Amino acid sequence: MVKAKIAVNGYGTIGKRVADAVQAQDDMEIIGVSKTKPNYEAAVAHQKGYDLFAPASNSGAFEKAGIPLAGTIEEMVEKADLVVDCTPGGIGEANKPMYEKAGVKAIWQGGEDHELAGFSFNAASNYEGALGRDLVRVVSCNTTGLCRVIYPIDRELGVKKVRVTLARRATDPNDIKKGPINAIVPDPIKLPSHHGPDIKSVLPHINITTAALKIPTTLMHLHTVNMEVNTDCTAEDINRIFSSQSRIRFMSQGINSTAEIIELARDMGRPRNDMWENCIWPESITVHEREFYFFQAIHQESIVVPETVDAIRAMMELESDGAKSIQKTNKAIGL
Numbered sequence: 650m651v652k653a654k655i656a657v658n659g660y661g662t663i664g665k666r667v668a669d670a671v672q673a674q675d676d677m678e679i680i681g682v683s684k685t686k687p688n689y690e691a692a693v694a695h696q697k698g699y700d701l702f703a704p705a706s707n708s709g710a711f712e713k714a715g716i717p718l719a720g721t722i723e724e725m726v727e728k729a730d731l732v733v734d735c736t737p738g739g740i741g742e743a744n745k746p747m748y749e750k751a752g753v754k755a756i757w758q759g760g761e762d763h764e765l766a767g768f769s770f771n772a773a774s775n776y777e778g779a780l781g782r783d784l785v786r787v788v789s790c791n792t793t794g795l796c797r798v799i800y801p802i803d804r805e806l807g808v809k810k811v812r813v814t815l816a817r818r819a820t821d822p823n824d825i826k827k828g829p830i831n832a833i834v835p836d837p838i839k840l841p842s843h844h845g846p847d848i849k850s851v852l853p854h855i856n857i858t859t860a861a862l863k864i865p866t867t868l869m870h871l872h873t874v875n876m877e878v879n880t881d882c883t884a885e886d887i888n889r890i891f892s893s894q895s896r897i898r899f900m901s902q903g904i905n906s907t908a909e910i911i912e913l914a915r916d917m918g919r920p921r922n923d924m925w926e927n928c929i930w931p932e933s934i935t936v937h938e939r940e941f942y943f944f945q946a947i948h949q950e951s952i953v954v955p956e957t958v959d960a961i962r963a964m965m966e967l968e969s970d971g972a973k974s975i976q977k978t979n980k981a982i983g984l
């Protein structure tokens with residue numbers, strides 16, 4: 650089988666995970682990854698066997714650091730069928746003309762606006778809509794986690810209203826530049842947070858608003874989700890619907906915090922402690938009339954990674970059935 654040629658522009662928190670997940674599939678392969686700085690991440694990418702590309706103006710720095718380059722970012726893009734842009738939020742927009750000039754398909758992550766790609770993706774919610782598309786945005790980690798729970802509930806019970814409060818991890822574990830250290834920060838103060846409108850970019854008919862707070866932790870986000878539905882239901886019904894979703898995992902056996910979830914991922918031998926699934930506490934599912942609540946934790950560094958693989962498969966038309974793609978992606982990465 651000829652594999653789809655995938656480039657990762659921006660080998661950071663998301664990019665390095667996307668590269669490994671793509672490489673684990675049998676219908677796509679990584680032809681290159683990019684960095685701007687010749688630091689430890691660039692050295693490890695080279696050690697792993699990835700061809701490394703950088704802006705032409707930075708090639709001297711890589712040479713000085715003894716990290717070999719395979720070429721410039723433009724040259725990497727020319728070799729690819731599809732580029733996954735994992736540059737920091739707001740940077741990826743400037744790369745669109747480069748992708749258009751090279752005639753390659755492109756995926757952006759949730760730090761970019763919906764309008765840049767014109768299609769926002771979540772595998773369970775709208776896989777088929779991405780079939781054959783040239784430009785797609787995979788929605789952000791929190792938005793992905795919310796789509797994964799709202800879509801199946803809407804399909805089975807009809808969602809009337811969703812209200813969510815998100816406690817957002819302040820920054821990623823490797824990031825030493827950002828805070829907060831001793832504060833809780835409304836993020837943003839002006840409501841709603843971007844997540845509600847972003848859900849509507851995937852599921853336009855859902856009545857949803859969201860509020861988010863940044864808290865001094867790096868491990869995971871935590872959501873308090875409140876949904877009103879159109880159909881009578883019990884906690885067992887909600888439990889059954891969530892159980893049918895392969896990217897939802899129930900937390901039990903003494904797991905009462907995000908710290909223990911990450912320890913579970915370590916104990917399971919997951920790469921980089923990644924927890925690709927929404928982590929829901931079934932005990933928290935509480936129904937009153939047609940309204941219910943629950944808690945879920947979201948591992949921000951990894952949740953969008955299987956979704957990105959599915960987006961590639963849809964855009965390259967390697968699989969027309971979303972459920973089959975989800976199954977294939979999960980199996981290859983060990984989910």
Ligand SMILES: NC(=O)C1=CN([C@@H]2O[C@H](COP(=O)(O)OP(=O)(O)OC[C@H]3O[C@@H](n4cnc5c(N)ncnc54)[C@H](OP(=O)(O)O)[C@@H]3O)[C@@H](O)[C@H]2O)C=CC1
Nearest residue numbers: 659660661662663684685686735736737738758760790949
């Ligand atoms: N981190 C998270 O929790 C999540 C992030 N996202 C989204 O994913 C995207 C990427 O975020 P994240 O992985 O955290 O970002 P990181 O800062 O961890 O990584 C960004 C990468 O892009 C590279 N880079 C920076 N500038 C350029 C450039 N001009 N051209 C090419 N490469 C560049 C950096 O390389 P170098 O260091 O060499 O400069 C780095 O490897 C954003 O849209 C973000 O919103 C989505 C879900 C979760």
Ligand SMILES: O=C(OP(=O)(O)O)[C@H](O)COP(=O)(O)O
Nearest residue numbers: 759789790791792817819820949
């Ligand atoms: O996609 C994310 O969060 P989001 O879903 O709240 O936008 C990631 O955790 C990145 O968030 P950041 O913009 O705080 O680095």
